[in-house]
Amino acid sequence: MIFHLGLFLGFQLLGEIIARVFALRLPGPVIGMILLTVLLVVRPNVGKQIEGTATKVLSYLSLLFVPAGVGIIQYFDQMSEIGLPLAAALLGSTILAIGAGSLTFKYVGRAMGQPDETPQ
Known part of the structure; x- marks a missing residue:
């Protein structure tokens, strides 16, 4: 080990x-x-x-999230100022990442000759 x-x-x-x-x-x-x-x-x-x-x-991977949680609590007063823009950025980037990933899988599948199974 x-x-x-x-x-x-x-x-x-x-x-x-x-x-x-x-x-x-x-x-x-x-x-x-x-x-x-x-x-x-x-x-x-x-x-x-x-x-x-x-x-x-x-x-034990979940232990790596503890420092991030401590940082959020430590800077909680600053979070009240930047919380809304930060939440909007997180939500927007998540939506864009999911969209980019799904489109990538779709086009790679199409390039490999697999049938498109997107619901009509």
Whole structure:
């Protein structure tokens, strides 16, 4: 398990190094995740080996939301000033993301020759 956690953190570190050396706008952890995905595609047996550790880490994922909740409570007075615009931005971006995702799936399916199952 320690080796697998080291593997996850190693890919994150590698991503950070690449992002900083090449001055990329993409966050280092995202680059690391992409590199880990490439490893898992090239060597599928690695996925089977790290599955237990990844499942255990994901079971504690909800703990990562605690700092965000603490930040909201800490800056609650500022939230009263920017709460409405923030809520509008969150709602609008969520609607746009869902729309963009559904259109992407629709056009990719069409490009792959799958029939369009959109209700008429």
